[in-house]
Amino acid sequence: MLSRKIIFLLAGLMEIVSAVQAQVPHLTGTVRINMAQGLISCDFTLSDLPRLGKDYQVLLNKGFNIKAIRDSAGLVLKYGGFYNGKMRGEGLCYTPQRGDSTYANPGTLRITYTGAFPVYTDTLNFIDFKGLIAFNGKTLRATDQSKWYPVIYDTRNDRLIEQVTYRIIVEGADAKMLFVNGDSPKAGPKAIFESKIPAAPLLFAGNYPIQQTPGAWFLNTKMTAAELSGFEKNIAEMKQFLSAKLNVPYHTKNVFIEHEPVERFQQGRVWGFVNFPVIAFAGTSLGRMVDTRTSALKDSSDYPFIAHEVAHYYFGNVLRPNATLFWFFLESTAEYLAVKTAEAKFGKAWADAHFQKQAKDLAGFKAIPLDQIRNQDEVSGTYRYNYGPLLLRGLEQIVGEKRMYRLLEQCLRADGQLTDYAFFKKRAAEAGITANEWLQFEKTFIRTSNATAAIR
Numbered sequence: 362m363l364s365r366k367i368i369f370l371l372a373g374l375m376e377i378v379s380a381v382q383a384q385v386p387h388l389t390g391t392v393r394i395n396m397a398q399g400l401i402s403c404d405f406t407l408s409d410l411p412r413l414g415k416d417y418q419v420l421l422n423k424g425f426n427i428k429a430i431r432d433s434a435g436l437v438l439k440y441g442g443f444y445n446g447k448m449r450g451e452g453l454c455y456t457p458q459r460g461d462s463t464y465a466n467p468g469t470l471r472i473t474y475t476g477a478f479p480v481y482t483d484t485l486n487f488i489d490f491k492g493l494i495a496f497n498g499k500t501l502r503a504t505d506q507s508k509w510y511p512v513i514y515d516t517r518n519d520r521l522i523e524q525v526t527y528r529i530i531v532e533g534a535d536a537k538m539l540f541v542n543g544d545s546p547k548a549g550p551k552a553i554f555e556s557k558i559p560a561a562p563l564l565f566a567g568n569y570p571i572q573q574t575p576g577a578w579f580l581n582t583k584m585t586a587a588e589l590s591g592f593e594k595n596i597a598e599m600k601q602f603l604s605a606k607l608n609v610p611y612h613t614k615n616v617f618i619e620h621e622p623v624e625r626f627q628q629g630r631v632w633g634f635v636n637f638p639v640i641a642f643a644g645t646s647l648g649r650m651v652d653t654r655t656s657a658l659k660d661s662s663d664y665p666f667i668a669h670e671v672a673h674y675y676f677g678n679v680l681r682p683n684a685t686l687f688w689f690f691l692e693s694t695a696e697y698l699a700v701k702t703a704e705a706k707f708g709k710a711w712a713d714a715h716f717q718k719q720a721k722d723l724a725g726f727k728a729i730p731l732d733q734i735r736n737q738d739e740v741s742g743t744y745r746y747n748y749g750p751l752l753l754r755g756l757e758q759i760v761g762e763k764r765m766y767r768l769l770e771q772c773l774r775a776d777g778q779l780t781d782y783a784f785f786k787k788r789a790a791e792a793g794i795t796a797n798e799w800l801q802f803e804k805t806f807i808r809t810s811n812a813t814a815a816i817r
């Protein structure tokens with residue numbers, strides 16, 4: 362027994378050595394919001410910063426002005442980026458300095474800043490998207506993508522470190538309800554939010570009602586009791602299916618937000634985004650999605666759509682992908698599982714028809730073989746959401762459903778490692794997929810620029 366234990370420990374150690382250094386920063390401090398004027402002021406300290414040497418930047422939404430960046434001793438630091446700054450998405454890039462060059466491995470940084478944003482109660486804005494800090498007179502919406510909190514960018518590995526553990530105070534004198542992703546909604550005007558599990562904080566504050574079921578929170582919704590229980594039934598069914606197939610319990614409550622966009626788009630357009638575990642919709646009413654007589658979703662395509670977001674608990678949260686196959690292990694897996702969840706509900710014929718249609722639609726798609734991806738963005742939107750799930754379906758054709766779920770389970774149990782092609786192959790072997798089967802998979806599906814003809 363003892364010797365077996367030692368071997369096990371050694372094996373564990375090897376895994377740790379080969380694992381990515383995935384240190385999660387910790388965020389503390391205060392954010393003050395003025396809803397009427399669209400003001401946000403933050404005094405934040407980021408600690409436990411990963412040791413990236415000088416290969417990092419601090420990103421902050423372009424609407425903010427920095428008052429000061431200080432080190433752990435409170436010493437004011439100079440920083441680059443205040444003049445002729447470079448942008449990365451929504452954020453301006455700053456590099457704290459010590460002496461004449463970038464401050465290497467700061468460990469802790471305290472950043473104080475203020476920003477003013479338009480309050481749109483009219484039709485003047487032409488665009489709304491996940492990265493916008495949106496005040497509409499009733500609510501403030503700021504996602505991780507907006508970089509309302511300082512986000513560390515790892516320049517060497519081209520990686521945004523959006524997930525943090527946190528304990529922050531949110532103050533909004535004119536906000537009746539406050540919410541930060543990773544914790545539960547709380548009454549304003551002031552509350553403490555905390556998450557010991559890494560999360561990418563989304564801020565949703567303002568004047569809105571909250572509703573709750575055993576499996577989810579609903580912010581800014583006005584659902585009837587029948588609509589709520591119908592919605593809950595669908596989500597519970599999806600979680601039940603996924604946790605049973607993947608052998609990993611589903612611990613998180615999803616948070617559904619109905620938000621009013623700051624862009625006046627035409628009736629009928631629905632827009633959604635995910636900032637896990639938040640699933641946000643604009644342009645629709647969640648309650649109206651449910652047929653209260655049957656508890657079913659009226660539009661059957663809403664079922665895999667929501668299941669995809671629910672599946673991100675596993676692929677995105679339990680496993681946090683990175684490296685070359687970041688998008689494949691984030692989106693293709695979630696989409697494949699969404700289709701499998703819907704298959705359990707609507708039957709084999711439904712899934713067959715779904716994959717057949719996808720294969721037909723992608724007949725002209727040119728894919729870089731998965732084992733030749735060198736840069737994560739080579740897995741394009743179509744690749745990650747449509748073509749990648751077909752590759753997983755192709756593997757399923759060879760090895761069957763059972764080992765597909767084992768493979769996905771092995772992925773979930775290997776968080777912290779580089780999710781590249783070698784990772785995929787290794788997890789497949791652990792799931793009992795033989796070398797011959799893998800070769801067949803590579804030949805038929807991977808090493809071709811289009812495998813759709815092989816989808817049955």
Ligand SMILES: [Zn+2]
Binds near residue numbers: 670
């Ligand atoms: Zn997704």
